[in-house]
Amino acid sequence: MFDIVFQAVENAAGSLATSYIALAAPSLVLVFLLTASLHRLYFHPLSKHPGPLFARLTPLPDLYHAYRGDKHIHFFHLHNKYGPVVRLAPNSLSINDPAALRAIYGHGANVQKSETFYHAFRAHPAAISTLLATEKAHHARKRRIMGQAFSDGAMRDLEQYVLKNVRLWETEVGRRVKVAKEEGKSWTSGVDMGKWCNYLVFGEWV
Amino acid sequence: MGDLVFGKSFGTLGATPENRDAIFWLGRAARRNYTIGAMPFLHRSGLEKWIPPFRGLWFDRLQYLAFGKRQVVERSNNTSLDSSGRKDIFHYLLNAKDPETGEGLPKGELWMEGNTLIVAGSDTSSTTISATLYHLVRNTPCLERLAGEIRSIFDDSEDIRTGPKLQACTYLRACIDEAMRMSPAVPGLLPRLVLPGGLDIPALNLHVPAGVDVGTCTYAIHHHEDYVVEPFIYNPSRWLQRPSTKSHTRQRSDSGVELQQVTQPVEDHKTKDVHLNREHEQEHDALHSIFAPFSLGNRACLGKPLVYMEISIAIARLVWKYDMRLVDMVPADPGVRADVRRGRRTAGDYHVRDWFLSANEGPVVQFAERG
Numbered sequence: 001m002f003d004i005v006f007q008a009v010e011n012a013a014g015s016l017a018t019s020y021i022a023l024a025a026p027s028l029v030l031v032f033l034l035t036a037s038l039h040r041l042y043f044h045p046l047s048k049h050p051g052p053l054f055a056r057l058t059p060l061p062d063l064y065h066a067y068r069g070d071k072h073i074h075f076f077h078l079h080n081k082y083g084p085v086v087r088l089a090p091n092s093l094s095i096n097d098p099a100a101l102r103a104i105y106g107h108g109a110n111v112q113k114s115e116t117f118y119h120a121f122r123a124h125p126a127a128i129s130t131l132l133a134t135e136k137a138h139h140a141r142k143r144r145i146m147g148q149a150f151s152d153g154a155m156r157d158l159e160q161y162v163l164k165n166v167r168l169w170e171t172e173v174g175r176r177v178k179v180a181k182e183e184g185k186s187w188t189s190g191v192d193m194g195k196w197c198n199y200l201v202f203g204e205w206v
Numbered sequence: 207m208g209d210l211v212f213g214k215s216f217g218t219l220g221a222t223p224e225n226r227d228a229i230f231w232l233g234r235a236a237r238r239n240y241t242i243g244a245m246p247f248l249h250r251s252g253l254e255k256w257i258p259p260f261r262g263l264w265f266d267r268l269q270y271l272a273f274g275k276r277q278v279v280e281r282s283n284n285t286s287l288d289s290s291g292r293k294d295i296f297h298y299l300l301n302a303k304d305p306e307t308g309e310g311l312p313k314g315e316l317w318m319e320g321n322t323l324i325v326a327g328s329d330t331s332s333t334t335i336s337a338t339l340y341h342l343v344r345n346t347p348c349l350e351r352l353a354g355e356i357r358s359i360f361d362d363s364e365d366i367r368t369g370p371k372l373q374a375c376t377y378l379r380a381c382i383d384e385a386m387r388m389s390p391a392v393p394g395l396l397p398r399l400v401l402p403g404g405l406d407i408p409a410l411n412l413h414v415p416a417g418v419d420v421g422t423c424t425y426a427i428h429h430h431e432d433y434v435v436e437p438f439i440y441n442p443s444r445w446l447q448r449p450s451t452k453s454h455t456r457q458r459s460d461s462g463v464e465l466q467q468v469t470q471p472v473e474d475h476k477t478k479d480v481h482l483n484r485e486h487e488q489e490h491d492a493l494h495s496i497f498a499p500f501s502l503g504n505r506a507c508l509g510k511p512l513v514y515m516e517i518s519i520a521i522a523r524l525v526w527k528y529d530m531r532l533v534d535m536v537p538a539d540p541g542v543r544a545d546v547r548r549g550r551r552t553a554g555d556y557h558v559r560d561w562f563l564s565a566n567e568g569p570v571v572q573f574a575e576r577g
Contacts (some may be wrong), residue, residue: 046415066244068559077423093418096426098495116399162210194569
């Protein structure tokens with residue numbers, strides 16, 4: 001395909017054709033962008049829903065806020081500005097209402113997990129976990145297996161390990177309280193509990 | 207969580223720098239996935255490997271995937287753990303058989319389950335415990351009331367474990383739920399693809415066409431003014447209100463949450479039995495209608511009972527044994543500081559970065575022997 005194009009370009013070199021191509025290519029891109037924009041703004045099934053202009057045109061604002069890690073804050077403000085239904089990207093809606101919460105996530109809803117979003121998490125196409133399965137029947141199979149691991153009986157088995165790690169936590173606090181006492185202080189120096197909570201759940205004392 | 211998923215703590219593998227790095231990689235991997243999920247074209251085109259900010263994320267995610275894989279391979283080879291009768295979460299995955307083919311889970315799926323469990327099971331619990339501690343030490347009357355409850359119910363900290371006594375700690379549960387309302391560990395929007403036929407939401411007079419992604423942002427709805435009284439104030443008492451008397455006739459959804467929405471929570475409360483509402487003006491049904499920290503339905507979080515167990519035990523035991531106070535600190539995260547300055551974020555909130563899971567910092571807490 002490219003060979004043919006190159007050959008054609010070469011043959012036409014020095015002739016008028018080159019300047020035509022040089023003009024035509026950017027014009028085609030421009031025409032494409034214009035049609036796509038018009039479609040997204042006026043003819044797309046979501047075109048009647050409000051949202052920031054740029055978000056209705058491209059997924060770039062969504063990408064920006066995902067990278068920045070403030071999507072939750074961003075959505076909060078979007079809904080204050082635009083109401084319960086907001087078009088957050090050309091093909092996506094955010095709905096801030098309890099009725100929508102039940103309708104979208106409740107049992108029997110006519111939806112599945114978004115492929116656009118959840119496929120991005122997979123390490124390769126066959127690396128699918130229960131959380132990441134989008135296809136309904138596949139998820140149901142996996143969920144049955146995972147369900148056993150979180151049954152009441154399984155929880156009872158696991159409690160001893162939770163207790164073990166929490167005791168380690170207490171011991172660490174206790175040691176600091178003792179040190180403070182020896183220095184004649186009643187309060188320990190500050191402990192970053194954000195880090196300690198990580199140690200607690202990862203069981204990692206370093 | 208290493209104990210719970212893989213039958214050993216990651217730390218006992220040798221507290222190598224690599225294991226400490228795993229927590230860092232995990233956050234980076236989540237950020238990469240969340241970002242690419244907003245525009246998968248960057249992955250499909252291979253551009254993410256070449257555009258600088260994405261390239262670093264892409265690379266760190268590979269490290270995290272490799273870490274997860276090592277855990278899974280090591281656990282799969284450790285058959286002595288299975289014969290010892292110890293049942294970690296991976297025990298169930300390794301021994302699962304397809305009812306039709308009789309085959310176990312494919313290797314790729316096992317690997318990804320491991321990766322997911324580290325994130326879904328560890329990081330979210332960590333964020334929620336941190337957030338609960340933060341809100342408690344910042345709101346000392348709540349902490350005092352909680353300490354009163356825990357210390358009067360339990361005579362010894364070793365008694366603090368799953369059972370009727372822990373169940374009776376209603377204020378503890380209220381403190382946890384209120385922290386999850388204000389600082390849900392997965393604060394964003396989990397998108398759902400609408401299937402052929404579309405999705406109707408009659409209450410909003412809305413038809414969402416097939417092929418569109420749709421969702422509700424947990425953080426936004428948890429702070430919805432029409433349903434939550436003073437949504438930016440941490441007040442566990444709002445969870446102690448009883449259902450309105452009308453609710454006898456209401457149907458319950460399977461998650462135990464009221465199905466019907468209440469539209470006038472604020473005007474209504476003054477006329478109701480004053481005894482029910484003496485502590486907080488919050489309407490019970492309205493509050494429960496927006497609360498979804500574990501999501502809902504058949505994709506809801508499987509680890510919910512485990513999370514409540516971990517948090518209840520961790521918080522109750524700390525509070526039983528020690529007094530705590532907050533060391534006031536300005537958030538180290540410059541992005542968060544800028545947002546607070548511009549009024550986009552509320553000062554004093556437990557600030558997180560939303561990368562599907564939450565990147566959090568602090569609180570810094572001082573401890574003393576209980577007074």
